[in-house]
Amino acid sequence: MSGKNISVHLKIWRQKDRKDSGRFEDFTLQEVSQDMSFLEMLDVLNNKLVVDGKDPVAFDHDCREGICGSCSLMINGQAHGPLKETTTCQLHMRSFNDNDTIVIEPFRARAFPVLKDLMVDRGSFDKIIASGGYVSVNTGNAQDANSIPIKKENADLAMDAAACIGCGACVASCPNASAMLFASAKISQMALLPQGQPEAYERAANMVRTMDDEGFGNCTNHAECEASCPKGINLSNIARMNREFFKSKVFSRKE
Amino acid sequence: MALNLDSKIPEGPISEKWEKHKFKSKLVNPANKRKYSVIVVGTGLAGGSAAASLAELGYNVKSFCIQDSPRRAHSIAAQGGINAAKNYPNDGDSVWRLFYDTVKGGDYRAREANVYRLAQVSNNIIDQCAAQGVPFAREYGGYLANRSFGGAQVSRTFYAKGQTGQQLLLGAYQAMMRQVHLGKISLYTRREILDVVVIDGKARGIIARDIITGDIERHVADAVILASGGYGNVFYLSTNAMASNVGAAWKAYKKGAGFANPCFTQIHPTCIPVSGDHQSKLTLMSESLRNDGRVWVPKAVGDKRHPNEIPDEERDYYLERIYPSFGNLVPRDVASRNAKNQCDAGKGVGDTGLAVYLDFRDAIKRDGRDAVEARYGNLFDMYQRITDESPYEQPMRIYPAVHYTMGGLWVDYNLQSSIPGLHVLGEANFSDHGANRLGASALMQGLADGYFIIPYTLGHYFGSHEIKKVDTTHPEFQKSEDEAKTRIQKLLTINGTRSADDFHKTLGKLMWDYVGMSRSEEGLKKAIAEIQKLKKEFWSDLKITGSTEGVNIELEKAGRVADFIELGELMARDALMRPESCGGHFREESQTEENEAKRDDENFSHTAVWEFLGESADPARHKEELVFENVALTQRSYK
Numbered sequence: 001m002s003g004k005n006i007s008v009h010l011k012i013w014r015q016k017d018r019k020d021s022g023r024f025e026d027f028t029l030q031e032v033s034q035d036m037s038f039l040e041m042l043d044v045l046n047n048k049l050v051v052d053g054k055d056p057v058a059f060d061h062d063c064r065e066g067i068c069g070s071c072s073l074m075i076n077g078q079a080h081g082p083l084k085e086t087t088t089c090q091l092h093m094r095s096f097n098d099n100d101t102i103v104i105e106p107f108r109a110r111a112f113p114v115l116k117d118l119m120v121d122r123g124s125f126d127k128i129i130a131s132g133g134y135v136s137v138n139t140g141n142a143q144d145a146n147s148i149p150i151k152k153e154n155a156d157l158a159m160d161a162a163a164c165i166g167c168g169a170c171v172a173s174c175p176n177a178s179a180m181l182f183a184s185a186k187i188s189q190m191a192l193l194p195q196g197q198p199e200a201y202e203r204a205a206n207m208v209r210t211m212d213d214e215g216f217g218n219c220t221n222h223a224e225c226e227a228s229c230p231k232g233i234n235l236s237n238i239a240r241m242n243r244e245f246f247k248s249k250v251f252s253r254k255e
Numbered sequence: 256m257a258l259n260l261d262s263k264i265p266e267g268p269i270s271e272k273w274e275k276h277k278f279k280s281k282l283v284n285p286a287n288k289r290k291y292s293v294i295v296v297g298t299g300l301a302g303g304s305a306a307a308s309l310a311e312l313g314y315n316v317k318s319f320c321i322q323d324s325p326r327r328a329h330s331i332a333a334q335g336g337i338n339a340a341k342n343y344p345n346d347g348d349s350v351w352r353l354f355y356d357t358v359k360g361g362d363y364r365a366r367e368a369n370v371y372r373l374a375q376v377s378n379n380i381i382d383q384c385a386a387q388g389v390p391f392a393r394e395y396g397g398y399l400a401n402r403s404f405g406g407a408q409v410s411r412t413f414y415a416k417g418q419t420g421q422q423l424l425l426g427a428y429q430a431m432m433r434q435v436h437l438g439k440i441s442l443y444t445r446r447e448i449l450d451v452v453v454i455d456g457k458a459r460g461i462i463a464r465d466i467i468t469g470d471i472e473r474h475v476a477d478a479v480i481l482a483s484g485g486y487g488n489v490f491y492l493s494t495n496a497m498a499s500n501v502g503a504a505w506k507a508y509k510k511g512a513g514f515a516n517p518c519f520t521q522i523h524p525t526c527i528p529v530s531g532d533h534q535s536k537l538t539l540m541s542e543s544l545r546n547d548g549r550v551w552v553p554k555a556v557g558d559k560r561h562p563n564e565i566p567d568e569e570r571d572y573y574l575e576r577i578y579p580s581f582g583n584l585v586p587r588d589v590a591s592r593n594a595k596n597q598c599d600a601g602k603g604v605g606d607t608g609l610a611v612y613l614d615f616r617d618a619i620k621r622d623g624r625d626a627v628e629a630r631y632g633n634l635f636d637m638y639q640r641i642t643d644e645s646p647y648e649q650p651m652r653i654y655p656a657v658h659y660t661m662g663g664l665w666v667d668y669n670l671q672s673s674i675p676g677l678h679v680l681g682e683a684n685f686s687d688h689g690a691n692r693l694g695a696s697a698l699m700q701g702l703a704d705g706y707f708i709i710p711y712t713l714g715h716y717f718g719s720h721e722i723k724k725v726d727t728t729h730p731e732f733q734k735s736e737d738e739a740k741t742r743i744q745k746l747l748t749i750n751g752t753r754s755a756d757d758f759h760k761t762l763g764k765l766m767w768d769y770v771g772m773s774r775s776e777e778g779l780k781k782a783i784a785e786i787q788k789l790k791k792e793f794w795s796d797l798k799i800t801g802s803t804e805g806v807n808i809e810l811e812k813a814g815r816v817a818d819f820i821e822l823g824e825l826m827a828r829d830a831l832m833r834p835e836s837c838g839g840h841f842r843e844e845s846q847t848e849e850n851e852a853k854r855d856d857e858n859f860s861h862t863a864v865w866e867f868l869g870e871s872a873d874p875a876r877h878k879e880e881l882v883f884e885n886v887a888l889t890q891r892s893y894k
Binding site: 058136138 | 497
């Protein structure tokens with residue numbers, strides 16, 4: 001606590017709407033407390049812009065505690081900024097120095113069109129989940145929760161995979177804009193649990209197909225996704241997804 | 256016009272009410288379900304689970320959320336866990352005990368029948384979520400793990416690391432997305448709800464604004480479900496998400512839905528303190544920390560030494576001192592109020608003096624750093640990220656923050672508001688937590704309402720009412736849309752000098768000072784006058800940039816703040832008219848000799864339900880008397 005105040009020079013991507021070609025706009029903010037979160041710094045900027053009658057910078061955010069996955073931003077070329085396993089909303093200005101220039105851009109990918117300024121449309125992630133990221137169990141179907149014991153190790157690994165917040169940092173960081181880490185996290189969670197087995201083949205095949213249809217690229221093992229993931233989702237999930245996908249091709253009675 | 260406050264509690268012994276009620280409820284046959292449509296506002300635990308379950312039954316669902324994806328609703332931020340009466344640990348839990356604890360914890364201001372049903376279906380929730388693949392914590396034998404939470408004397412809390420809300424929400428979200436894929440749910444993201452449309456006395460639709468295009472839309476259905484969450488953001492600073500708002504519920508109130516116990520708010524004792532004027536929201540530290548952390552302040556007023564330099568004999572472990580049997584595990588309202596008392600007495604710590612210590616030194620000494628890290632590592636990391644201080648090296652600083660609102664739209668046993676066809680689920684309703692909610696019970700209630708109650712009671716509504724065919728050309732839609740547009744134009748043309756946030760901060764300070772942890776007649780009267788003044792200033796000095804078209808974040812905020820200002824006044828009125836203390840509602844005039852909350856069961860064993868009577872009239876206060884047939888009323892004691 002009690003960080004000092006600093007000045008920062010901001011280069012922020014401004015884009016009126018989907019069709020606008022967009023450009024950078026420069027701002028300088030003084031007296032920025034280092035105890036502020038990065039988004040609170042943007043709040044201060046926006047409040048100034050509004051009072052001056054100018055259009056505030058649009059960005060996605062909601063919970064501001066690192067779990068909803070709304071916030072995004074490429075900060076100096078890094079998804080969610082410089083801190084490892086930290087979302088933008090949990091990043092604080094003490095990670096920056098006096099007179100730093102900070103370049104702020106939206107998450108860029110063909111499958112994530114920019115809506116305004118720093119807001120992008122990540123609806124393609126929802127479509128990937130809709131195509132198979134679940135266990136098909138209607139409400140009321142379930143038996144007693146303890147009737148299916150699950151090896152603790154597998155339950156823990158499933159939890160690690162399930163920790164994905166769907167922010168899209170993996171896609172934004174990948175040179176191919178691939179959604180492999182995102183899709184594989186859900187496929188892994190289900191593959192590790194007995195509940196996920198009955199639909200395993202269809203799930204892997206459908207989610208991979210949807211990923212392609214939505215315009216995400218392929219994986220060429222750069223591992224930028226893992227490095228930028230605010231929740232530490234592991235690359236081994238992609239290997240597990242590939243196994244599941246392979247099995248679906250070899251063993252599925254369909255196609 | 257008086258509100259219809261028939262609670263419709265079924266006859267018979269409490270343990271049989273729900274079964275009998277389900278049997279007596281009307282059914283809609285499977286082929287006919289596809290002829291009905293329902294709007295669900297909100298995609299948190301309540302809205303998400305309701306949308307999924309109703310679509311599975313065959314209803315046509317239109318689901319709305321304000322975020323860019325239904326997976327981001329604020330239920331996601333719940334950390335600690337979800338209660339259920341499974342009694343897996345064999346430690347004496349039962350449906351009856353969960354029911355009893357919840358009624359007692361709510362300080363006897365909840366409806367017995369609803370709470371009993373909640374305890375009954377709690378077990379089904381765990382089964383359903385496990386079947387969905389929710390990765391609950393497990394023991395080495397492969398069975399589900401439980402922990403004790405929030406001072407409960409049995410271990411009934413299921414959890415998924417410190418991310419239980421996230422995992423349960425993703426389970427409901429995935430169930431929803433499956434129905435989206437099957438075409439049974441139409442999904443509308445990034446929508447703000449501007450009005451509820453009532454036709455022939457029944458809720459039949461909503462007016463929504465697409466926050467990307469700015470378009471105003473009309474949506475019609477045979478019934479409307481609000482699962483739009485709580486209104487804690489009326490305080491500006493709270494643990495709620497930034498977009499959490501009262502808009503949909505407030506519009507319903509203005510259309511004739513009773514608003515129950517608006518002053519019942521929960522202040523959570525363990526949040527990270529405010530660091531400065533720039534603060535935009537507060538972050539909760541899970542209540543589980545109080546299992547091992549010891550709360551203290553320096554004995555001497557104004558002791559500014561580093562906490563590690565203050566020896567034990569100069570520390571006041573005040574919760575352990577005042578409440579020897581519960582110690583640091585007293586309920587939330589008690590812990591919060593005591594923190595405030597210490598700070599008011601000048602013993603608060605940190606730069607602002609508005610914090611107390613939560614110390615893990617002794618736990619680390621006793622169990623080792625590794626054990627403490629295994630339990631709380633992610634929370635300690637989060638704390639360090641925000642404050643730049645390590646809880647392994649020095650005590651955490653914590654302070655209470657607004658966290659949950661027990662009040663909300665009044666509903667009957669069927670979760671129907673006083674407007675037929677308008678059902679309200681989750682935190683948006685008032686039903687189950689009385690004047691104080693127990694830890695790990697919000698997740699339980701949201702999912703109970705959505706998975707296991709509304710699928711039965713909505714069918715009963717359809718089966719027992721004639722639903723006429725209407726479409727969006729009905730004059731009521733036109734009227735609602737015109738009103739919504741007029742309001743937006745009004746907001747955009749004030750051309751004043753202050754931003755919406757600026758007004759929101761002023762409102763928040765008033766609410767925190769006078770309608771917060773401690774309330775008095777004098778303070779509440781002052782709050783009402785000040786809020787009325789603020790409302791006038793807002794409508795004459797607001798500044799918004801931009802237009803109605805496209806993304807306009809200032810316009811969104813202004814609409815929400817306008818609603819919060821009106822709600823704030825109602826909360827102060829409600830608090831003023833309830834001169835007793837109960838649960839999270841502490842009236843300074845009503846305390847025991849030991850400064851504990853003192854209820855007045857003779858005069859206030861009721862739910863206060865407010866009826867809107869027009870913009871220029873005072874609202875009317877009605878009562879639903881609470882009848883306790885199964886739980887004996889006692890003064891809560893945690894000594």
